[in-house]
Amino acid sequence: MTRQISIEGIAKRYPAPGGGETTIFENLWLRVDRGEFVCVIGHSGCGKTTVLNILAGLDQPSEGCVIVDEKEIAGPSLDRAVIFQGHALLPWKTVLGNVAYAVSSRWRRASRAEVEERARRAIATVGLAGSEDKKPSELSGGMKQRVGIARALAIEPKILLMDEPFSALDALTRGTLQEEARRICRETGQTVYMITHDVDEAIYLADRIVLMTNGPMAKIAEIVVNPLPADRRQGEIHHDPNYYALRNHLLDFLVSRSVSFRDDPPAGYDPRNPPIVRLDGGEASRSPAAAIRAA
């Protein structure tokens, strides 16, 4: 596997109201390989969106840097597409127009036919063939989010950054879109960095799950390797013998360890190499510490 993203010791600090500074997070290190699907979980305010914005080039760290494909990033790039919770479609353009607009900003010299062809292909990939001429106002929330995904995929980004992309959708639509997102990302070998609050979403989608402690002074506490088979099916993951161990481990972190870890990290904790947690045979649900092994 080739390394694609390297987050190197980043911090974010803001001026505090009474003087001094508030450190949202610091000394964050994370490496993501090409084709990997990483989900980030942590409580509200720990800085997940800030990290994603830094990866997108929309925000800058107070310290440290982010290397993508061996180059330090210095601003937004079409190589890194962002999908937000809201779909931010251009309301006056059709589905095809919205996707084609993104395609033509990526390939400025492409002919109209070529742009349309790429846009139509992306629209079909997300299951919206036949809706090309509809305006956003004629679409459901799920369809709009599909257009957002099509628009991001159509520019063939090296990295897809997703900030809770499915959280505003009803459960059924969310499930379908999660399935499609996973299928598309696996088929295209897409590198994905995604924020979610939904533990089951992370279990279904992620190859590795990054656990952030509460802020301020948030840290990456652990990186949990998903033990479920790569060919998992959404409706069946709870039958996997490792599912409950994994789910309990993530919930236990969110309920209690996200605070205790920040305030009192375990001996030997090295932020440059956060512990890699591998769960097997249900061991970790009984004793999370026993399952922590160095990378």
Ligand SMILES: Nc1ncnc2c1ncn2[C@@H]1O[C@H](COP(=O)(O)OP(=O)(O)OP(=O)(O)O)[C@@H](O)[C@H]1O
């Ligand atoms: N411009 C700013 N000035 C001061 N503090 C800020 C500013 N922008 C963000 N913050 C603070 O930084 C912290 C991290 O915000 P961020 O949106 O990254 O958190 P998050 O983990 O993504 O939260 P959520 O899950 O609620 O989206 C928050 O406590 C927020 O109040």
